[in-house]
Amino acid sequence: MVETRELRYFVAVAEELHFGRAARRLDIAQPPLSRTIAQLEQRLGVALLERTSRRVTLTEAGSVLLAEGRAILGALAAAERRTQHAATSRPSLVLATKTGTSGELLAKLLGTYAAEPGAVTVDLLLCESQPQQMLHNGRADVALLHQPFEATAGLDTEVLSTEGQVAILPSSHPLAGRAQLRTAEVNSLPELPLARWPGPDGVYPEGPGAEVHNQTQLFQLIALGRTTAIMPESCRVNLLEGLTAVPVPDAPTVTTVIAWPPHSRSRALADLVRVATRV
Numbered sequence: 001m002v003e004t005r006e007l008r009y010f011v012a013v014a015e016e017l018h019f020g021r022a023a024r025r026l027d028i029a030q031p032p033l034s035r036t037i038a039q040l041e042q043r044l045g046v047a048l049l050e051r052t053s054r055r056v057t058l059t060e061a062g063s064v065l066l067a068e069g070r071a072i073l074g075a076l077a078a079a080e081r082r083t084q085h086a087a088t089s090r091p092s093l094v095l096a097t098k099t100g101t102s103g104e105l106l107a108k109l110l111g112t113y114a115a116e117p118g119a120v121t122v123d124l125l126l127c128e129s130q131p132q133q134m135l136h137n138g139r140a141d142v143a144l145l146h147q148p149f150e151a152t153a154g155l156d157t158e159v160l161s162t163e164g165q166v167a168i169l170p171s172s173h174p175l176a177g178r179a180q181l182r183t184a185e186v187n188s189l190p191e192l193p194l195a196r197w198p199g200p201d202g203v204y205p206e207g208p209g210a211e212v213h214n215q216t217q218l219f220q221l222i223a224l225g226r227t228t229a230i231m232p233e234s235c236r237v238n239l240l241e242g243l244t245a246v247p248v249p250d251a252p253t254v255t256t257v258i259a260w261p262p263h264s265r266s267r268a269l270a271d272l273v274r275v276a277t278r279v
Contacts, residue, residue: 004076006040007069009033010048014066017056071136078138078261092121093268096131096140098150099214104237105144105160105256113275120268128213129198135261141269146232147255156264157257158277163233165251168218169244170225176244183230183251192228195221219243232256 012022013033023030041048048062058066097106106124113119125131125140132150134140144160145152167186169176175185187194193209195218204211210227212218215238221227223242232254236245258276260269 002040002043004073006036007073009036010040011066011069011073013037013049013056014058014062014069017058019056074133074137078136081138091268092123093142093266093272094123094125094134094140095142095144095272096125096127096134097144098131098146099126099128099216101144101146105234108279109272109276112279113272116271116275118268118271122272132259135259141264141266142258142260142272145257145259147257148252149254152257152259154262155259156262157259158273160256160258160276162253162255164253165230165248166233166236166245167248168222168229168231168235168239169246170223171242171244173225173244176246178246180247180249183248186228186230186248189228192222192225195227195229 009022009026012025013019016022016025019030019034023033026033037049044061044065046061047059048065050057050059095110110122110124113122125134127134130150131140131143132145132152132155135143135155145157167175167181169192173192175181175189193207195212196204196207196209197212198204210221212221212227215235218227218229219238219240222229223240230248230251231245233245233247239245258273260273
């Protein structure tokens with residue numbers, strides 16, 4: 001059987017693609033790291049890495065083990081955190097959501113839940129991106145996610161709302177006065193390339209647009225005429241002076257859901273989900 005230590009070692013090498021950097025990250029010497037990876041490959045009967053004098057790359061089998069290893073290590077960390085959390089004297093829930101989520105929605109949800117009999121403290125965890133990862137690694141008990149931007153695979157969900165999208169432009173831009181725009185028009189603005197958000201692995205997609213990690217930074221860059229974005233209509237309430245939101249009817253609708261791990265048996269969580277679907 002594959003050991004947890006071997007998975008940790010392999011994931012470090014697979015993410016760094018360099019044995020020296022992985023060894024420093026793990027705070028171990030490089031020779032035992034190399035031996036462990038070789039033994040793991042021998043036991044599994046497959047090559048996980050392609051090694052040359054200049055670089056290390058993942059094989060197809062290695063890519064599969066990297067994804068599975070991340071999930072396993074994340075589940076172990078989540079189990080540890082939830083076990084420790086269950087032993088605390090103060091019952092509470094941690095709600096994760098992306099920075100910039102509608103303040104009106106959050107205030108209504110949290111205020112209504114707080115008035116419920118038996119309500120517990122809800123701590124808010126604002127994430128720059130990928131709040132669903134906070135559920136997978138156990139740092140959060142529940143999350144507000146926005147489809148199709150954030151994945152809900154492996155989670156239980158309830159739909160809260162659906163909304164259209166708008167293009168965010170500098171108010172001085174020639175298209176800012178339009179009643180509506182098409183997605184193709186927004187995507188083809190050479191002077192305002194679409195902003196790029198990091199993926200689940202933290203890597204930014206290729207493209208000319210600015211790299212952004214939160215809504216505040218994005219709006220500042222748009223106001224400076226450096227980039228643009230198509231976003232859920234509810235972002236209007238957070239717009240800075242000098243920005244305009246123009247409807248984009250042919251953009252995919254955005255669905256806000258409340259999500260939680262399927263194995264949760266928390267009564268407080270069930271009550272929060274019930275309140276969320278009601279309000």
